[in-house]
Amino acid sequence: MPLSIRPLHPVFAAEVTGVDCTRPLDREQVAAIEVGMDEYAVLVFRGQRLTDAEQIAFTRHFGELESYGTPGHIRRREDQRLGPGIADFSNLDKDGRIMSAEDRVWFFKLGDRLWHSDSSFRPIPAKYSLLSARVIPSWGADTEFADMRAAYDALDPRTKAEIEDLVCEHSLIYSREAIGFTDLTPEEVAAFEPVRQPLVRTHPVTGRKSLFLASHAGAIVGWTIPEARMFLRDLSEHATQREFVYSHSWRPYDLVMWDNRTTMHRARRFDRNEARDMRRTTLAGEAATIA
C-alpha cells in the first residue's frame, strides 16, 4: 500500500498510512513524511508496534537525536527504566511500578500538562518529538496540539508588529513554578538557567511564521515580569483556542510525530493509579534560534 496522508483537523495534523515504522524507510518515504511534517506539523501513525531500538532508528531518518549532558528532567541515570536515546514519559518507576504521588519525578511530569514546546528551555530547542504509546490508561490521557502558525496568522496586524522582534526567556523553573513546584536543588536551578528564544519563528522550509510560546517562557527581554507574564498568558490563550487545537486520543502503538518549532502541546489528566507507558525520541534542532 503506498504512503498516504489524510488530514485530521481543518488547519493541521494528519494521519499517515501505508508505512511500517518498524522497518527502514526508503528515500521517497522519508521525503514524503518530511513534506507532510512541513504542511501538517503533527503526523499520526497508527498500529506501530515499535521496540525502543526501532523507534530510535525510525527517528534517525529525520536527523540527529537530541542529547544533552544536563537533564531536562530530574530522574537520575541509575533510576531510569529505559536505555539511552529514548525518554521515559510513563508514570512508572525503574521497576515498572506506578510512581508515588509524592515522587518529585511525578511533580515534574505534571508540568507537562501545561502547554509547551519540547526543549524550548534549551539553547537549541528540539525539532521533532516522536511519542509512542505502549500502554494507555482506560480514561483520559489525550495529548492536545495547537498550531502556532494558524495562531500567528490570526493575530491582528498591530500585535504582529509589536511581537516581531521580541525575545523571551525560557526555563523549566518557570513552568514548574506555575504548578507550585518550587522545591528545586541548587544544581537544578543552575541547570535550568533561562535561555533566550524569539517570540516569532520562521519555518526554514515553508517560510511561515509561528508563535514560539511555551509555559517555560517566563520573561520578555526589556519588559517587567508582570507585563511579560500577562502578555504571554494572553498570547497563549489566543493560541490555544479550540479552532487551533487537535486532540489526540491514544490507542496502543500509536506513534505521533510533531514539529516543536510550529506547535505547542499538553498532556491531559488520567487516573494516576493506572499505568501509562509513553516513550519519546527527540530530534535535535539545527541551530540556536538567536545569534
Ligand SMILES: [Fe+2]
Ligand atoms: Fe512535551
